[in-house]
Amino acid sequence: MFGAFRPSAPLSGGLLWKIPWRISAPQKLRQRRRLRRVDNVVAVLDTALQRHALSSSSQPTPFTSSADSSSPPSDPSARLDNKTPTSSIATREELLVTAQGQRFLQSEASAGQSRQRATREEAAEAQRTGTIKLIERWKAEMPTEAEMLPRDKYTMFDRKEKKYRKGVHKLPKWTRVSQRVNPPGY
């Protein structure tokens, strides 16, 4: 009953996760600071690259030319990636039967097109301002800490949870990964 080997929950039950369901106020504070720190890193990279592009445009260096030549091959791979989500479990013919399926197909197609257009715009914007596509995409898609809702800062989507939300602190390595956006509608 007592002593070092008493049958407590962690000893008798094997693996027991002891993550509280609720994130604490200091954890939230540190989470906000981490978000701001990442925002700051992206902003510093952005300004540094833009300044670098401005200064190197007057005296062209071999580096910018190599960057220009390397950017076009990266586009086809991005487009290939965009095609994959459209392949769903139900076939196209099955979906075309119902109105709901047709709406779904339409939304899928428009989403795919807009995504492709977005990547192309990001690449063009990156070339124009001298930054890289990754950063342009981040700026276009990711809200900054100030723009985020508290809901998105401290909780995240989970399909297995009641009401589809769980604390962001349940995410493995949550202090070192960026988890900002959730599926549309959730």
Place this chain on the structure above:
Amino acid sequence: MPYLRITLLRSAIGLPKPTLGVLKALGLRKRLATVYHPVSPSVAGQVFRVKELVDVQEVEERLTREEMREWRRPESGFWVEKRVGGDRGGEGKILGQSVR
């Protein structure tokens, strides 16, 4: 020539292997290590991959290890105004270095 001063603040232990590879490519071997890289799209992409782990600043000059050490060194907290019995009164010197 502008440089990016990159300091590793968070370790990549337990993160996916490519993350460790990026840190190795940047020359960051342990926490609080600082490296300087010229501003370029490729370096920016590398830093972007590990943006949650590092602190970045754009600086004009790259400092050597010794210079960074001197820059970090806190002020001694005292200065000698006048030596007792010394022939050079008023001029403060400690260990051959002039101090304020």
